[in-house]
Amino acid sequence: MIGYYLTHPQVEIDPEIPVPQWSLSDKGRARLHIILKRDWVRSLSRIVASDERKAVETATLLSQACGAPVETAADMGENDRSSTGFLAPEAFEAAADRFFAEPEESWNGWERAIDAADRIEAAVTRVLATHAPDRPILFAGHGAVGTLLKCRLAGRAIARSENQPHGGGNVFAFRLADRSLMCDWTPMEDFHGC
Template identity: 60%
Template sequence: MFALYITHPQVAIDPAVPVPDWGLSGRGRERAALAAASDWAGRIGRFVASTERKAVETADILAAGRVPVETDHAMGENDRSATGFLPPDAFEEAANWFFAHPQESFHGWERAVDAQARIVAAVERVLAAHDPTVPIAFVGHGGVGTLLKCRLNGTPIRRDRDQPAGGGNLFAFRLADRSVTCDWTAMESWKGF
């Protein structure tokens, strides 16, 4: 059986609102709805999302009321609250630094190695009590999703392993051995297994 890690799609960016409280934009909702109509979404028997609004909204759309959405605070994005909102260009520079220096903190951000340990532990904790015959989807964020994917692949933390810009991507892995079976793919384009 399989698991998916799905990142939230486009958000409504508002510098006056804390990043964890950002919701999906109209385009993000549209993309999530397209994915929810796919065959693979209907096969998911369990959704576990980060507690951040954009992740919960994505999971709710994908679950389409078929199954309840669980939340787990440990699945949140890397903690960047020390710098607050960064304009897009500055954010991209900071993200490049975050991935290039995983053992160090960018101006008070959670270190990449710590965020990786947290997301891996959260996923493993959920899977330890999960029925392996039921497909499961974890819904969260690009940064920690990339860190999880690096660990599952046994590769170093690097930005070139990150999802394409815009979010709303997924990768799949087998529950039996945690091997990644597909690279980042737009959630509305993935054809499933």
């Protein structure tokens, strides 16, 4: 059976609000509504989300389409960037380049990529230990840690080139039986299964 990892789509960016509390934007919600009747979404038996608001909102919309309950896991959160707070887009992109390029180093107090990779892999492993392998499951989360998880599943080195396309709302799939990557990041509107 299949496991899916879906990143939340576009959010309302507000420098005055802590990033984990950002909500989905109207555009992000509209993108999710496009996929709610897809067979792969309606087949989900379990949805586990990061406890960040945008991930929970993503999971909740999917849950309404398939009837699967939403669980949250704090250790599925995005890489910890609280040391710098909000960064303007250009500064953020430069910081993200460093995050991926130097996974064993902390950039200005950010969680190291290697530590975030260990954390997300452990979170998914813990969830799957209690999951029936013949039932589809979706993890709703974030771009950076999703990329780190994808690298682990594929046996690839951490690299920015593995990152999702800009804007969020991308999905990849993996086999539950052996946790091997089935398909790479795909915009959710274009994803119809692997």
